[in-house]
Amino acid sequence: MTASDNAASERVALRDLLGAVGAGLGTPLRPEWERAAWVVRRSAFVPERIYLGEELVPCDRGREPENWLRAVYGDHSVVTQINDGEDPGDREPGNGDPGGGERWASSSASAPGIVFRMLEMAEVTEGCRVLEIGTGTGWNAGLLAAVAGPGNVTSVEVDPALAAEAGARLRREGLRVAVVAGDGAAGYADHAPYDRLIATCSVRSVPHPWLEQVRPGGIVLTPWESPWICYGLLRLTVDDAGGAAGRFSPHSAFMLMRQQRTDLRIFRDVVRDTHRPDGSTTALPPWRVTEDDLAARFAVGLLLRDVWWTWHDNPEVDGVASRLWLATTDATSWAAVDWDGTSDDHFAVWQYGPRRLWDEAEAAYAWWVRHDRPGPERFGLTVTATGQIPWLDHADRPVPVTGTGAAGAVTGTVTGAG
Structure with missing residues (x-):
């Protein structure tokens, strides 16, 4: 040619x-x-x-x-x-090289x-x-x-x-x-x-130097991510007090800012053989909060600021076809919800740590349903010197955030050995 x-x-x-x-x-x-x-x-x-x-x-x-x-x-x-930038080439995992062959976009x-x-x-x-x-x-x-x-x-x-x-x-x-x-x-x-x-690049917390360097009335536009989902654009207008406020829109999926990454794995970093979880049941299908409906996932992620999830198919547990894991970004609390492969209204729940993460996820989903299933465009964020407050429809309706709102990202959130 x-x-x-x-x-x-x-x-x-x-x-x-x-x-x-x-x-x-x-x-x-x-x-x-x-x-x-x-x-x-x-x-x-x-x-x-x-x-x-x-x-x-x-x-x-x-x-x-x-x-x-x-x-x-x-x-x-x-x-x-x-x-x-470290291309693994054709190396295979194992042989003393646990990262060999594994590729991820950076x-x-x-x-x-x-x-x-x-x-x-x-x-x-x-x-x-x-x-x-x-x-x-x-x-x-x-x-x-x-x-x-x-x-x-x-x-x-x-x-x-x-x-x-x-x-x-x-x-x-x-x-x-x-x-x-x-x-x-x-x-x-x-x-x-x-x-x-x-x-x-997406962020989970708006860095304050950004607001300090943009003039009052200026605009900050950034992709948004929570540990729950990478989704949403946030458009803020800077005020004359060093803060900002603005709304989300339902677009984007950008790589997370490198400085906000962490690397967590369920069996390497979170769950221990010595943990003794509490058992219960739920009627809420676990996939309701993790699949298909991006508006639901965005809302749950906004409320559960420091919780991430991953599915484990065929976990080699009797009577369990798939297991949904939830964990905090500080790895102190976790939950598992089991699906037996047939039931659509009865699921076993296991929870460990100071927080009951599945209870929080259920409550966040119920809150979203009660408020007419809002999409990202109904949510906004106010950033001040002391915190970042998400809200629904207008700034005097803050959403009930749980957890620490930690800004660390989760990469490589896979179940299995490690």
Whole structure:
């Protein structure tokens, strides 16, 4: 395929992508963002090697140009880094190498649909001073610079290698963005104050330096995650007292900020042979709080701020087909709910620790049902110097949060040995 053919294929792919993005938004992109999409080519920012599918199979541009281009201009995220840059290659687990062969996504180029949704929600205009948290490939920063103007965008990336690569791509494309390798949770005070702060990684707690570095009336837009579910966008308006308030919307699924990660496993970190749980039963099917209904899961996650879950199929326990595990992020309390494979109204419950986590999950679900099953758009968050308070419909209706609201993430939450 000639260079001319490649350019023509890319133009067709981008035109199709913009059509798909507009359909997803329910309205065509604003003209300034469509112009930016043509000027700031996504293909110039995605690395030569990407990873496809659930197995994260490598795809190299030189070997599979059509598959690579299809992935780059599809309206979905593209994994650009695995294992924080430590590619396990073809190693197999075992033989003294417990991490061998295991692959997990650590950086990605976000789906264009959510990228442009966020850019429009942030109301970025020419002359806006913007702080981006999470440079990644640099494409989002390039789009911002194309609209806000040269020298108005600062982007912070925790991974020095990614920061260097993104900075080089931006310079090559003639886009003036200040790329800083550093802790995104700390923002970047040297270029403050900003009119907008846009995060391309999710958070469980809004870092206070972000609010300190955005001027009063400015906007902070960040993907949201709880240990229960990665879902939701939070758009805050900063006030003149150093706080902020705003609402969620039902979009996004972004990788969690590295500084808020932890690594917990049920049998390695939580459950012990010496634990003696209390037994009871429940009529609430455990899958009601973990599957399908994203609105239910978002609400439960907002109320249970420090609780995570994982399913264990075929746990090799007599009479148990599947078991739902719940645990706190500090690993001090856990619960298990057993399904025998047939019943839909009777489930065994086991709970251990100072908290009764299944009781809390049941109460959170019942609260959500009583309040007419609200979606994320009915919830909001107020951030002050002393806390972060979620609410329903308006700020004087706080939701009944349980737990500590710990900001640590949970990765690798699998059952089994370990």
